[in-house]
Amino acid sequence: MRLILVLALALLSAPALAETRVPESRAEISLSFAPLVRDAAPAVVNIYARRVVAARRSPFADDPFFGEFFRDFGQSQPRVQNSLGSGVILSDDGIVVSNYHVIGEATDIRVVLNDRREYSASVLLSDEQSDLAILQLEGAADMPHLALRDSDTVEVGELALAIGNPFGVGQTVSSGIVSGLARSGLATGNLRGYFIQTDAPINPGNSGGALIDIEGRLIGINTSILTRSGGSNGIGFAIPASLVAQFVTQARDGQDRFLRPWAGINGQAVDADLSDSLGLARPGGVVISELEPLSPFAAAGLAVGDVIAAVDGQPVNTPAEMIYRMSVRGIGARVAVDYVRAGRPAEARVTLIAPPDEPPREELVLGREALFEGLRLARLNPALRDELGLEAGEGVIVLDPGAAGARIGLRAGDILQAVGRYGIERPADVARTLRQASGRVALQVLRGNRRVALRFRV
Structure with missing residues (x-):
């Protein structure tokens, strides 16, 4: 009897727990998404x-014989x-x-x-x-628009709506949940990045559409699906709104291409086998395998073999995830980097920088006296690699093969490594070795991930 009395007093002292409320609208009675869609759809x-x-x-266009x-x-x-x-x-x-x-x-x-x-x-x-x-x-004013939500506040299991124009049938809404975060293993064409995963059906034509939360805020831009048939299988990917916000900032600042902070490192994800050899308690993080001298991480004291665990308090488990964390902060930001060295945790402050235009490009166009008149060359550096979309590489790159270079098979983007038996480090080396060449000569070229030998006679 005493226990019943205590429970009764507790309920009377907490009226909020027992409070009832009459639904204020038809939408609340039917649990409909209609009011949310009505507000958000005009902005899609x-x-x-x-x-x-x-x-x-x-x-046969690049073939020196059949091309003619x-x-x-x-x-x-x-x-x-x-x-x-x-x-x-x-x-x-x-x-x-x-x-x-x-x-x-x-x-x-x-x-x-x-x-x-x-x-x-x-x-x-x-x-x-x-x-x-x-x-x-052009000429737009007073447009309906969506607010951006910080992507780091999004959680797996949240309700989400995808709004777009699938298959060109007209604006369509589909519902689902956020089914995954930190998806960075996806690679479709040139697309490399960090994604929010959803089971809200996304189909061709939805690309560029909105993924919104139940408050009508934009949490991502629908970009791709994982499918074998071409239709939605319930695994769609959206680019986080936090990265979109950085794009908008740079666009308003007058940039015509996106500038990512430059890390100046090569690294790989730490799996179970690698974590054992590094003495880590559990897999996770990105281990540094190469570190360029001008890297801001090197300037902050990091070294080859260190394992980067978090950027600004957010864990990173792949290189793509680390670049995403840097990109949403932007060039000029100063971020906290948690890392592990020899099993011991440490922290550094890293100032994010643009890819440096060093060493000098030493751009060179060969003249009439050269074998390949019009061949335009430059020395690769981080800034030029970023402009050309190259992930790595050193040496002399072909910017324009010219007519004579194209006839022997040279292409823009080829990296020259040697002329005959002479190694190449700078554009001037190419001009010098070509002047000295005689007889049958081979150009050693790196084309993508392939090594190619282009042979010609002087």
Whole structure:
């Protein structure tokens, strides 16, 4: 009897626990997403992009012998290619975010709002690697837009809605949950990054559309699906809103391409086998395998063999995840880096920098006196690698092979390593060794991950 009395008093002293409330709307009675969609949908747009695709190259175009015979064979006219995708308005003056693969290299971009208004758009900033692009609607004002949510506050299990234009059928909403975070192993085409995973159905045409939470805030930009059939299998990926915010900031600052902070390190994820050899209690982090002299991590005291565990308090378990953490902070930020050295935890403060333009590029164009007139070369450095989208590499790169270089098979992007038996370190070395060449000569070239020998006679 006494226990019952105590429970009764406890309930009377905590009226909030027993409080009942009458539903205030029909939506609350039916548990509908309709009010949320009604507010968010006007900020999600359809994007129609048109690009001119170059004529298909002959497979013999770079062959020094057959190229002459097949020069005019199978030539086709450039053709117009149309693409359809989605986008999200982020400001009242018409800033729109979409995927690079929706608008990349487009010559004409048309944006259609939910209320059927149409605007022409121009690209302010784009980045193929992140698969993001920032657009500006021409003549736009007082536009509906979505607020961005800090991606680090998103949790697995949250309700999420995907809004876009799948298969071009018109604006469509699908629901699901956030089914995973820190997905950084995905690689689709040139897309490398860090993603939010959702089971909200995403299909072709949803690219660039919104993934929102139950408060109508943007948590990600839908970008790809994991599928074997071409349709949604319940595993979709969205680019986090925190990275989108950094893109918008750089676009408003006048950048036309995304500038990532430069780490100056090569590293790999620490798995179970590697963690044992490093003396770690559990797998995790990124172990530094190479460290460039100008790296800000080297300046902060880190060394080869150290294991980077966290950036600004957020754990990092892959190189892509570490670059993401740096990218959302931006160039000039000073971040705390937790790392492990010889089994002991340590911390450093690292100032994030742009890729340095050092050593000097020493760009050189060979003249008439050279074997390959018009061949344009430069010395690779971090800034040039970033501009060309190269992850690594040292030496002399071909910026333009010129007519004579193209005839023996040289291509833009080739890295020259040797002329005959002479090694190459700087552009001037190429000019000097070519002047001394005689008889049959071979150019040793690194093309992607392949080593190629291009032979010619002087």
